[in-house]
Amino acid sequence: MTGHVLIVDDERSMCELIHTDLDKRGITSAWFTSADEALVALHDDEFDVVLTDLKMPEKTGLQLCEQVVANRPDIPVVVMTAFGSLEAAVGAIRAGAYDFVTKPVELDLLAVTLNRAISHHQLQKQVAKLTGQLAARTERGELLGESPAMQQLDDQLDRIADSESSILITGESGTGKELVARSIHKRSRRSQQPFVAVNCAALPEALLESELFGHAKGAFTDARSERKGLFMEASGGTLFLDEVGEMPLPMQAKLLRALEEGKVRPVGANQEVSFDVRLLTATNRDLESAVEEQHFREDLFYRINVIQLHLPPLRGRGTDVLLLAQQFVQQFAQRATKEVIGLSDQAAEKLLSYGWPGNVRELRNVIERAVALTRYERLAVDDLPEKISDYQSAQVYIGGADPSELVPMEEVERRYITHVLHVVGDNKTLAARTLGLDRKTLYRKLKQYDIENEYRT
Numbered sequence: 001m002t003g004h005v006l007i008v009d010d011e012r013s014m015c016e017l018i019h020t021d022l023d024k025r026g027i028t029s030a031w032f033t034s035a036d037e038a039l040v041a042l043h044d045d046e047f048d049v050v051l052t053d054l055k056m057p058e059k060t061g062l063q064l065c066e067q068v069v070a071n072r073p074d075i076p077v078v079v080m081t082a083f084g085s086l087e088a089a090v091g092a093i094r095a096g097a098y099d100f101v102t103k104p105v106e107l108d109l110l111a112v113t114l115n116r117a118i119s120h121h122q123l124q125k126q127v128a129k130l131t132g133q134l135a136a137r138t139e140r141g142e143l144l145g146e147s148p149a150m151q152q153l154d155d156q157l158d159r160i161a162d163s164e165s166s167i168l169i170t171g172e173s174g175t176g177k178e179l180v181a182r183s184i185h186k187r188s189r190r191s192q193q194p195f196v197a198v199n200c201a202a203l204p205e206a207l208l209e210s211e212l213f214g215h216a217k218g219a220f221t222d223a224r225s226e227r228k229g230l231f232m233e234a235s236g237g238t239l240f241l242d243e244v245g246e247m248p249l250p251m252q253a254k255l256l257r258a259l260e261e262g263k264v265r266p267v268g269a270n271q272e273v274s275f276d277v278r279l280l281t282a283t284n285r286d287l288e289s290a291v292e293e294q295h296f297r298e299d300l301f302y303r304i305n306v307i308q309l310h311l312p313p314l315r316g317r318g319t320d321v322l323l324l325a326q327q328f329v330q331q332f333a334q335r336a337t338k339e340v341i342g343l344s345d346q347a348a349e350k351l352l353s354y355g356w357p358g359n360v361r362e363l364r365n366v367i368e369r370a371v372a373l374t375r376y377e378r379l380a381v382d383d384l385p386e387k388i389s390d391y392q393s394a395q396v397y398i399g400g401a402d403p404s405e406l407v408p409m410e411e412v413e414r415r416y417i418t419h420v421l422h423v424v425g426d427n428k429t430l431a432a433r434t435l436g437l438d439r440k441t442l443y444r445k446l447k448q449y450d451i452e453n454e455y456r457t
Helices: 012-024 035-044 061-071 086-094 107-140 148-160 177-187 205-213 249-261 287-292 298-304 320-336 345-353 359-373 409-423 428-435 439-449
Strands: 004-008 028-032 049-053 077-082 099-103 167-170 195-199 238-242 278-283 307-310
Touching (some): 012 028, 012 107, 028 035, 035 061, 061 077, 061 086, 077 086, 077 107, 107 345, 148 177, 148 307, 167 177, 177 278, 195 205, 249 298, 287 298, 320 359, 409 428, 428 439
Parallel strands (some): 049 077, 167 278, 167 307, 195 238, 238 278
16 A cells, blocks of 8 residues: 655654655655644645654644644544553544554554555545545436446447437446436437337236237227337337347347338237337347347347447446445435435445445445445445455465465466456356457357356356
């Protein structure tokens, strides 16, 4: 951890000792033997943490701590106090100190404490920055993110919004595919017309046909009146077919015909009706693999996949998780009329380290639960589910310094392919692209290493 520490101690030798030790550890510092001089430096320069002795002439470390907390509450203060002076240390904590260490100072322990304080300050800065970005971007709708992947996606949306081409939105479940579809609609010239969405996996084939194309009166037992389908309801606007990969093959053929002719025939009707819609589709399946396995029509795939947008998983979006969490905190706190304003540093660290297999949908659920349970103004680690509060980050382990731990090159390749498949959510097309392989080579390696389903475990 790199950082900038302000050291304050009336003993010059102590300042020099700590300064030299921190420098060896890659932590920069400035030191002063007077609290007043330190306050001037704090005003003129940026520091991550203040380290001060407690007993000093003229102005004590306790008084310095109180002034720093009053004027720069974002900067943590670590107090040094003589061994056994617990009462003084408690007084410093009550004055707002972040932590304390005892003298004589153990330099290794001091470095750990300062690293923790630096991390605390830098995380606070990040949360404050993201909160400001949230306020600035509220007008752009619910599609939030400052990570490179989301910046690239946002740029793509601006460039394709006014195109009439069909768009296929891919990504894992819970990544926000419908939000992207709505964002495309809002930015398009059709924004004042209807946006109509349907989940193709939620309806049986017979009902899906009626839902999309409509039906004539008497077309089936419950058809007591004529009904317009979603293609007609969305006319002039945008039709969004979610989970299009789950559509049965016979229905795929009917959809393809409708798209090619620009007309639909309501169930039980004798005449076709023209429609005018911008079609957006979404799936969490690898449709190219589905085409090869003959579970999805190739001609329909090319018809809906004129432009493809891939949504990154939440685990690949860095600190976007804090930006989204802050939005959900505000949303659910307002709904519950609770004075919850954000996240504690410790809770933020847990959210950043967790893998989020359920993506944004899972994060939303976690924050809603936490806001309902919390007794504080900032969500604490105890407000999070155990699977997150106790989460330990997994790494792809290749080997260590012990020769007995080293593995053959084939095993390295097997483990890495397994890891990539997990990260991209079993999208073999994306996995092959990431690995620099063609799809046939990837399938051959999956069979060779017998890892077709290993990443699921």
